[in-house]
């Protein structure tokens with residue numbers, strides 16, 4: 186069983202040791218959840234930003250989250266992506282990560298912790314996003330083999346021509362119709 190908790194400033198102390206890996210793309214996922222509201226790119230600054238809708242959840246193996254029971258986190262935002270000749274509103278997944286202690290592990294039957302978190306994110310997307318939004322999109326580092334494999338299992342595919350260039354890395358846009 187994993188328990189979702191909506192992320193807020195009072196939970197920031199619990200995520201200070203969150204660690205989903207040493208790779209460049211994992212470091213970004215680590216620092217985004219650990220950062221404070223004034224740290225520029227962080228979960229708390231995203232939540233606090235009045236001009237940008239964003240929700241974040243942390244997941245724990247116990248009913249109340251602690252650093253020891255922290256499995257990982259997921260997030261949801263909004264965007265407009267080009268499909269064909271028009272841009273359409275989509276839900277976005279800015280960041281998602283599973284702590285190293287819980288990666289490649291099943292928590293219920295044959296479902297991994299990562300997949301359990303994603304299923305919960307899907308039900309939040311279904312409940313919270315405008316009914317006209319039917320697509321989720323995200324960017325993935327092209328070197329992130331585990332991430333790409335995971336998103337494919339979740340039903341995502343590359344959106345051709347949709348990349349985002351930062352620090353010399355062309356992040357690949359992936360999308361999935363979730364309802």
Ligand SMILES: CC(C)(COP(=O)(O)OP(=O)(O)OC[C@H]1O[C@@H](n2cnc3c(N)ncnc32)[C@H](O)[C@@H]1OP(=O)(O)O)[C@@H](O)C(=O)NCCC(=O)NCCS
Pocket residue numbers: 205206210211214281282283284287288289290291297298299300323324325326329331332334335338
């Ligand atoms: C991406 C990420 C969430 C995927 O997590 P994960 O735990 O590897 O998730 P998966 O569900 O894909 O599990 C991986 C494999 O472990 C296997 N596995 C799960 N439990 C297992 C167990 N007890 N024993 C052996 N294998 C197991 C699964 O079968 C799966 O392999 P397969 O589906 O190819 O057969 C994780 O790697 C992560 O947090 N990475 C860093 C952050 C990141 O890249 N985020 C995404 C940015 S876009």
